[in-house]
Amino acid sequence: MADSLHTCYMAASDAWRTHFKGCQPCQIKQPCPTGAPLRERFTRLQNAYLNHLRNH
Numbered sequence: 001m002a003d004s005l006h007t008c009y010m011a012a013s014d015a016w017r018t019h020f021k022g023c024q025p026c027q028i029k030q031p032c033p034t035g036a037p038l039r040e041r042f043t044r045l046q047n048a049y050l051n052h053l054r055n056h
């Protein structure tokens with residue numbers, strides 16, 4: 001469970017970072033339509049993962 005959560009978190013983090021690096025709208029103002037769900041997923045999984053760490 002922890003492993004799969006961590007794997008999802010890492011994958012979401014990679015996807016978001018990779019997109020962010022190559023996307024100007026995401027860097028200078030707000031996430032573009034492609035970047036927004038990537039960032040949302042990353043944020044959600046990051047919170048879930050940090051919560052998980054706190055509770056164990």
Ligand SMILES: [Zn+2]
Binds near residue numbers: 031033034035036
């Ligand atoms: Zn973008």
